[in-house]
Amino acid sequence: MPLSPEQIREIEDQRSTPQPTLRAVSPGMEKHLYTAHEVLDHGFVRVIDYMGDDAAICQAARVSYGKGTKSVQNDEGLIRYLMRHWHSTPFEMCEIKLHVKLPVFVARQWIRHRTANVNEYSARYSILDREFYIPAPEHIAAQSVVNNQGRGATLEGEEAARVLEILKADSNRCYDNYEAMISDEGQQGLARELARMNLPANVYTQWYWKVDLHNLFHFLRLRADHHAQYEIRVYADAICNIVADWVPAAYGAFEDYRLGGANLSGRAMDCVRRMLKGEEVTQETSGMSKGEWREFEAELRG
Amino acid sequence: MPLSPEQIREIEDQRSTPQPTLRAVSPGMEKHLYTAHEVLDHGFVRVIDYMGDDAAICQAARVSYGKGTKSVQNDEGLIRYLMRHWHSTPFEMCEIKLHVKLPVFVARQWIRHRTANVNEYSARYSILDREFYIPAPEHIAAQSVVNNQGRGATLEGEEAARVLEILKADSNRCYDNYEAMISDEGQQGLARELARMNLPANVYTQWYWKVDLHNLFHFLRLRADHHAQYEIRVYADAICNIVADWVPAAYGAFEDYRLGGANLSGRAMDCVRRMLKGEEVTQETSGMSKGEWREFEAELRG
């Protein structure tokens, strides 16, 4: 359990004192505020703040003086239209601020999304906790043989046990030595900015991450995808659940057009048209490479 | 007066219904929400939404579980430290969304600040109003003779009258013709996306503009400066007043370190050191060009 009693008390304090505001309020999001949604063995995602709601997207799209929304149905139609036609600026008018605790190797993937604001816990300034990601046995997987950049079947038996043993032992030894090097008992103590280099990439870090809804959707499309590494996908999934409560209409459009949709090439669309006319199309007659054809067939199967 | 009775009613509606929230609330900012602060002859700035307050800057800097703030004095010291050392990320954790009405030639300068989100009223889709910026007589100024990129003394007498006459007449004629071209009475009516090209750059447009506090400070430093064109500076000044109420400690630090501070070159610092030792330094012995020396002397005079 990642939170100390003191931390829980701090969170409860924040949740106990509603204040009046004139701003747009999303009731679905208020219930998430500050609460830690657990991810992996020591991580979490929690909402620190948000700006806007579904109505705010419509209000911005219409550059309104007042609320700028019409009927719920009308607003949903507008939101779907904006999503379908890649009118991204109204979605940028919503913003979310998250506090995330995550292993460093996940943080390194995450930070590649540059259009966001980040404030990370400083290991130059502070001492990191003894918390390391150790995968659950069912997530200890072999290197994939079809995809150089992914994992295959779950490892079992002795091999899995050996992996777990190594990860735990190396994490703990590295942390013991980290502590020994920075200690100022009977010695000067190594600078923290140097000592941290001894910690492996499964150590947990944390940050405040703030992003607009359009760029968040872009992040989620790539990271909630089945090609994404499991350890970042579970964070993306947790955020998807939060966003669905925050901006239900926008999330619905995102789910239909991005997450559940398909991006077909000109060649693929040509094949679809020929198939609808009754032609038997094969990889050889499709103009696609083998890998591309395999992905295309998977899309058609759904 | 730029707002119609219906618009005022919409604004009042929004201001009349506070709702409870668990988020950070800035009392100084709540009083600004939705209200239009008039700028120039038909323009305005009004706050549509905001995220965070002074405490949120400290909370992010400390990556806190709870509020993350300590005493007011301690927090103000931290904020000044962050500003002084260019630690910009905690300031990015605050966000503001404005509705701005402004002349097109001001909008063209404004949009050069790229790290912001914008949703502009579409003149492809909608018809623009007959509203043009006509400078007040005291702002009709001559081309500067010392600064190729600025204005000099106020024009007076017949020349000023002639300028005002031209601006009004041309605006109105262009708008009459805009209306005539898009009219569908007795004709098909020109496409709006084409007709708009007949409108001069003093026509008003409007947009929703959303930006984080760090990038807003950067905008304000450049646009509230005396080198900025008067017509954008008045918008920056109006926003400064709002920000001072929103995040007083951050604005105070910004005022001291950026607006009121000076950026001295290595050569200039060298001169300061020599002068403090009692040396008489002149432009000739300073190593600076004439223009640079003039700016340096102005800094020293304050």
Next chain:
Amino acid sequence: MPLSPEQIREIEDQRSTPQPTLRAVSPGMEKHLYTAHEVLDHGFVRVIDYMGDDAAICQAARVSYGKGTKSVQNDEGLIRYLMRHWHSTPFEMCEIKLHVKLPVFVARQWIRHRTANVNEYSARYSILDREFYIPAPEHIAAQSVVNNQGRGATLEGEEAARVLEILKADSNRCYDNYEAMISDEGQQGLARELARMNLPANVYTQWYWKVDLHNLFHFLRLRADHHAQYEIRVYADAICNIVADWVPAAYGAFEDYRLGGANLSGRAMDCVRRMLKGEEVTQETSGMSKGEWREFEAELRG
């Protein structure tokens, strides 16, 4: 013709002096350098500089010590794979710098693409030329009746003549008055930063615009699309021709996956699957709105 003899001579000067370099060179691009490709009645696009070629995309994707490319076929396959799977960072490793002359209302759309570098001709500092976009008769079009944001049939006869007359007369009158206001003969002369507000949005401006290939593709996908306004689409088309010569493999992949491809929603993919199984799907049974179904049918027709 937009270029003066002196400008042509400057361009020829630049084209006459090749120098040796060790950098990646794209022969297809060298032939475009500095040459002005005319667009609209007074505009142009010309390449000022570029970085990288198809091989540089592969070299970056492989983080290579040397050239990092393999066979042409292998490289093209890699480029297609990167494009298909939205691996955008290798495309960001190519960069292009253009000098563009364009009407202000086109510039206002263009600048909405924020991930680019821009240096615009300053009308605070300099005097604009008497050059205005006057559409060719076949591009004087009526407001669309099906799309609020577009144009319909070409206007003909008297109405078209009237439009042309108005655009020419207003442009010229506004420019005459612009000149009269800034003139310092017998008067002080109005500041340029003020006088420019009298010029309508069809006046030409110019800028240097620099962008990476990934963001350029994003721009081209939106602006070379048939939904884009004709006056910006012709610039996008001109740039497409240049890019096809610069990075033929990347442009080919872009054409297949983005320009010629389709983005189908989850609902649309579901319909495709049902149709391929022989079901007769109609708008009513599709789950789509009328507008969405119309767009879907258009995609299937190709």
Next chain:
Amino acid sequence: MPLSPEQIREIEDQRSTPQPTLRAVSPGMEKHLYTAHEVLDHGFVRVIDYMGDDAAICQAARVSYGKGTKSVQNDEGLIRYLMRHWHSTPFEMCEIKLHVKLPVFVARQWIRHRTANVNEYSARYSILDREFYIPAPEHIAAQSVVNNQGRGATLEGEEAARVLEILKADSNRCYDNYEAMISDEGQQGLARELARMNLPANVYTQWYWKVDLHNLFHFLRLRADHHAQYEIRVYADAICNIVADWVPAAYGAFEDYRLGGANLSGRAMDCVRRMLKGEEVTQETSGMSKGEWREFEAELRG
């Protein structure tokens, strides 16, 4: 020595085949192309490509048809003017692409600069080498007692020896286990994307990093500063040397106005003015905090 004979041969191949180009060429930069400048024990910086030179900055600032430069002295004056007045867009018209090899903990600081393009070596796809940063004895330093975020005196004697021993032993053990886990001899072999989590933060990674000159200067100002951690500062220093050869005038202006300059607050400028009038100003009468006064005094000493 980080480069294998094969890598050296690849680099020499690239350096041996100049090709003609019509683009701007910087002779000072051509001599750096592809060559690895060694940094730390296994790292390097090498230039892969560049766009523009000092003249290109002036050409963009003047939005020129031709070369757009005047005399060298005139151009240098313009560049200094642009730098002094924060006209950043002309500097954005130059671009550099680097191949950098660096420890992961340095990469994590570096990536915080978001306005750049990055392609990193993928440890999901590939196997990392057994290369770890082990500080030279003179860089094994104690935690600073005055600055929570920095290092103090060099550690000596047994404590330093112990630190070196730990860093070497833990790196090697972690790498041995990384190899053992991914091995497919007699077992399936753990997925690379999982195994990498066992590697400590001093392991080397590498990337292609591309950035414009304005944002590079911002990076250098923060990272070549004495507050920056030594291990990233040496990379910044190596890049400074390269940039000085690439764009000597721009680098000179950067050195004077940014690296060697000082940013004084309003309170500090007020103190300077009082001191120049002969007043004895102390921390108590300065209005500054103790920390701020200490920094101010350091600036005045130079």
